Amino acid sequence: MTTDLHPRLQALQRQLSPSPLMPIIDSALTAYGVELWIKRDDLLHPIISGNKWRKLKYILNHALFEGADSIVSMGGAYSNHLHALAYVGQLLGLKTAAYVRGECPAQPSETLIDLMSWNMALTFVSRSDYRALRRYKDHDSLPDRLQGAYWLPEGGATELALQGVGELLSEVESDFDVMMVACGTGTTLAGLIRAAAPTCQLIGVAALKGGGFLVDDVQALLGLSAMPAASSWQILQDYHAGGFAKTTPALNQFIVDFRHRHGIALDTVYTGKLLYAAYDLIKQGYFSVGQRILLMHTGGLQGNRGRF
């Protein structure tokens, strides 16, 4: 399926080139005989990095063609999703607004400071009000929505996001046996499942505790149309390091070592857990000799600021 891109998005698209695909050569893994690669979507753009741009692309396209003049969404004080949305909104001439979980901190996070400088209108809501907002899944479902506003659920988790994620794979020319990605809402995983070759095995790594619901959410995003997609997929539930945005000394150490040895920065929330899981599986002998594994660097490094 091809979708026409709105002229304002075409102008932005022209500034982005395919992100690099790099091998990870690591003497610690030689004994296991697998080939490890990483898709560097963290290098896609200095601000709109990683899967957030992939997910937003066709959502914003829809909003523009619908004639929306503003986008309203929700997220936490370190949200990569809001960060990308606020920035892109400015570039595209769309107003943005967001419900932010919790009270406005006395010392706003770097993320919040950026959101305000890009003129995103922020409304801080209690945790219970925040949870209640999750029930609005469609772009026109928010009850107090203003005329011309387009509602975007948490993390950009809508079916429209899958197409942009699928485009990531059109930049990957060779075949991989396994692809791995960190999961928050599971939308990126769903996009990969839909676009992957049927022989490819997809592994999601839940960044949060109690992520059993992710399987249903991914299935719902895929719908029945996606039945003949990637032959197998699963979501690992044991690499959350204590919960969403939690970390452990072992995970922190892994991230520091990885950066030191490979020059690639990871965040503690998503990509650190992904790489940690991949190394753990390889060392357990989970993969067969000769298998080619692709890890998705989904970006998110802005959220590290002031925290790690």
Ligand SMILES: *Cc1c(COP(=O)(O)O)cnc(C)c1O
């Ligand atoms: C948001 C995010 C994810 C999770 O993406 P989902 O589509 O919500 O599963 C993974 N990695 C990074 C860096 C992110 O910012």
